[in-house]
Amino acid sequence: MKFTIAIIPGDGIGPEVTSQAKKALDAVAEAYDHIFLYKEAQIGATAIEATGSPLPKETIEICKNADAILFGAVGNEYYDNNPSAKVRPEQGLLRLRQELDLFCKIKPVKAYDNLIYNSPLKRDVIKGTDFVIFRELTGGIYFGDKEISKDEKSAYDKSFYTIDQIKRVAHLAFKAAQRRRNKITLVDKANVLATSRLWRKTIIEIAKEYPNVDVEFMFIDNAAMKMILNPKQFDVILTENLFGDIISDEASAIAGSIGLLASSSIGEKNALFEPIHGSFPKAKGKDIANPLASILSAAMLLKHLGLDEEADAIERAVEKSIALGITTKDIKRKTQTSTSTSKVGDFIADYITNQDDSN
Numbered sequence: 001m002k003f004t005i006a007i008i009p010g011d012g013i014g015p016e017v018t019s020q021a022k023k024a025l026d027a028v029a030e031a032y033d034h035i036f037l038y039k040e041a042q043i044g045a046t047a048i049e050a051t052g053s054p055l056p057k058e059t060i061e062i063c064k065n066a067d068a069i070l071f072g073a074v075g076n077e078y079y080d081n082n083p084s085a086k087v088r089p090e091q092g093l094l095r096l097r098q099e100l101d102l103f104c105k106i107k108p109v110k111a112y113d114n115l116i117y118n119s120p121l122k123r124d125v126i127k128g129t130d131f132v133i134f135r136e137l138t139g140g141i142y143f144g145d146k147e148i149s150k151d152e153k154s155a156y157d158k159s160f161y162t163i164d165q166i167k168r169v170a171h172l173a174f175k176a177a178q179r180r181r182n183k184i185t186l187v188d189k190a191n192v193l194a195t196s197r198l199w200r201k202t203i204i205e206i207a208k209e210y211p212n213v214d215v216e217f218m219f220i221d222n223a224a225m226k227m228i229l230n231p232k233q234f235d236v237i238l239t240e241n242l243f244g245d246i247i248s249d250e251a252s253a254i255a256g257s258i259g260l261l262a263s264s265s266i267g268e269k270n271a272l273f274e275p276i277h278g279s280f281p282k283a284k285g286k287d288i289a290n291p292l293a294s295i296l297s298a299a300m301l302l303k304h305l306g307l308d309e310e311a312d313a314i315e316r317a318v319e320k321s322i323a324l325g326i327t328t329k330d331i332k333r334k335t336q337t338s339t340s341t342s343k344v345g346d347f348i349a350d351y352i353t354n355q356d357d358s359n
């Protein structure tokens with residue numbers, strides 16, 4: 001089959017890890033007789049340097065017309081250290097989410113048996129952890145009115161949600177719970193925030209349509225603690241934009257490394273796949289960044305295109321590389337030598353090709 005895939009490498013380690021994911025996709029195309037047409041586009045600091053805009057029009061067009069989007073990372077130290085800069089790399093990603101109406105970010109979190117040693121948490125606490133975070137992505141404080149006063153002595157960010165925004169992401173989460181262990185935890189701050197109370201009210205109504213799904217409510221501060229004390233209790237976590245951003249990074253401690261977690265951002269028409277790690281500027285160009293999250297994002301992308309078997313082939317290759325210790329420094333046992341970003345990518349691509357040969 002033939003698919004058009006938009007590739008947006010972005011900043012920092014984005015280009016390095018994305019090109020390893022592309023190697024995996026090429027291996028899949030070859031082994032399973034597909035044609036992937038790649039359309040590369042710019043975003044973030046790289047796009048600002050080249051065009052003055054963090055999200056050039058051409059990028060939006062390429063994304064809109066693609067069957068799926070593989071995204072790297074945005075962010076750059078120059079902008080992090082210059083809070084007054086008006087044009088910022090992150091605006092590129094936020095605008096893209098808005099333009100494509102990517103309203104839900106889905107992040108699966110699993111403890112890999114072979115990597116448990118790498119987690120700062122105790123083995124017994126994390127072994128068997130398997131949950132997924134559904135984060136609302138186009139509302140809340142990220143997109144509400146915001147302003148710094150003229151004298152720069154005060155500032156505000158407004159958090160805003162409509163029932164419809166809550167409903168559409170909630171239905172996706174409930175449906176996912178029905179395919180999993182029938183449990184949803186709504187993470188909010190309903191003891192303080194009006195938007196959180198609207199979320200609770202809406203979820204209580206929607207839950208009536210899914211009688212077999214257990215719903216629990218948990219304040220974000222408590223959820224942040226429970227995720228470390230007993231992560232196995234979670235199945236589907238549903239939450240708003242900012243809380244979702246924060247607990248997703250926290251959840252990466254369970255997987256053993258932030259370099260392993262992939263995500264999908266879903267809209268009615270488009271879908272974008274990206275590692276949850278950021279641009280990691282200090283590692284840029286050193287061939288040391290972990291490419292597995294990007295490679296697993298490519299596997300998610302294939303599932304979205306209905307290519308389940310092909311996605312499984314990538315996941316098996318990733319598990320093999322971890323089992324054999326062919327991994328970057330971040331998930332390496334102390335006694336092992338590390339493998340470079342590009343060599344991990346080569347291993348994964350070869351393994352996909354050879355798996356197919358042995359079938």
Ligand code: IPM
Pocket residue numbers: 074075090093094245
């Ligand atoms: C993420 C990132 C983004 C966010 C940044 C880069 C704007 O942290 O996708 O989780 O905060 O949403």
